[in-house]
Amino acid sequence: MSVLVIGSLIVDNTLYVEKIPKEGETIIAKSSLTSLGGKGANQAIAARLAGAQVNFIGCVGDDSEGNLYKNHLENYGISSSAIITSDLDPTGSAFISVDDKGENSIVVNSGANHALRPEHLDKHINLFKESKIMLLQLEVPMETITHACLLARSNDLSILINPSPWNSAFNADRFPCDVLILNEIEATQISGTSNMSESLESFREFGLDMIIITQGSDPTLFMIQSGEIMESIPPSVKTKDTVGAGDVFTGALASSLLEEKPVSESIHFANIAGSISVTKAGAQGATPTKKEIESFL
Numbered sequence: 001m002s003v004l005v006i007g008s009l010i011v012d013n014t015l016y017v018e019k020i021p022k023e024g025e026t027i028i029a030k031s032s033l034t035s036l037g038g039k040g041a042n043q044a045i046a047a048r049l050a051g052a053q054v055n056f057i058g059c060v061g062d063d064s065e066g067n068l069y070k071n072h073l074e075n076y077g078i079s080s081s082a083i084i085t086s087d088l089d090p091t092g093s094a095f096i097s098v099d100d101k102g103e104n105s106i107v108v109n110s111g112a113n114h115a116l117r118p119e120h121l122d123k124h125i126n127l128f129k130e131s132k133i134m135l136l137q138l139e140v141p142m143e144t145i146t147h148a149c150l151l152a153r154s155n156d157l158s159i160l161i162n163p164s165p166w167n168s169a170f171n172a173d174r175f176p177c178d179v180l181i182l183n184e185i186e187a188t189q190i191s192g193t194s195n196m197s198e199s200l201e202s203f204r205e206f207g208l209d210m211i212i213i214t215q216g217s218d219p220t221l222f223m224i225q226s227g228e229i230m231e232s233i234p235p236s237v238k239t240k241d242t243v244g245a246g247d248v249f250t251g252a253l254a255s256s257l258l259e260e261k262p263v264s265e266s267i268h269f270a271n272i273a274g275s276i277s278v279t280k281a282g283a284q285g286a287t288p289t290k291k292e293i294e295s296f297l
């Protein structure tokens with residue numbers, strides 16, 4: 001059994017700066033990094049490195065970056081046979097600033113990611129049948145995400161959604177899911193309150209198996225189906241670059257849940273994976289292996 005990830009493939013252009021520039025300001029970067037990212041692919045590689053078998057459905061452009069990305073996935077042991085190539089759009093790109101505290105701001109040019117259509121999923125229904133868990137984010141069209149949920153429901157997959165980047169068209173009723181993974185900003189955007197306990201309370205009506213709110217170096221909060229709210233404290237590390245930390249958390253969590261580890265153990269495992277990832281530059285290049293996570297444990 002595998003984790004099925006449906007989502008984005010993006011080339012990240014990162015500039016390391018002292019401070020994120022203000023509106024109208026021009027600044028000089030200290031260094032730069034071009035690397036492969038996209039929330040979908042970041043989660044897929046995190047799940048794979050954490051030990052899971054991973055299937056991936058996504059879309060790239062008919063360009064050198066698209067080919068590079070397909071080879072890259074194969075090198076990680078993720079088949080590129082369900083990566084669609086769009087003739088009309090370039091491979092997605094992102095422009096990222098990371099400041100001295102490791103905090104980031106990201107602008108994504110979706111490109112081919114927006115050409116991933118519901119019918120592409122139908123052609124790969126076999127991947128739904130051989131997977132146990134599905135991971136989704138919001139960097140591909142909403143109708144494709146809705147369709148993925150319907151296919152996953154009818155094939156008994158557990159659905160984990162990280163609704164990022166936030167889109168007001170998202171609501172947990174329209175996109176049936178079992179586990180919702182949010183950071184503080186997304187939790188505030190959905191619930192309308194920046195108090196995370198109140199935010200969790202407001203999710204009770206969704207009737208999900210679990211809601212998780214990550215808070216960077218502060219405790220990760222999670223509410224299970226019984227309504228009980230618990231927390232898991234991430235290890236304290238020196239932060240260099242937070243890009244993709246949430247994706248690493250989500251991929252590692254899926255891998256641990258696939259192994260049927262208890263929820264609190266899985267969240268602790270994911271917290272460690274996310275924490276290790278912020279100590280290094282980039283998203284996928286900073287993703288730890290299962291061995292690294294376990295030795296940290």
Ligand code: RIB
Nearest residue numbers: 010037038039094244283
């Ligand atoms: O979550 C980090 C990712 O967001 C980056 O890799 C970038 O591609 C954007 O999708």
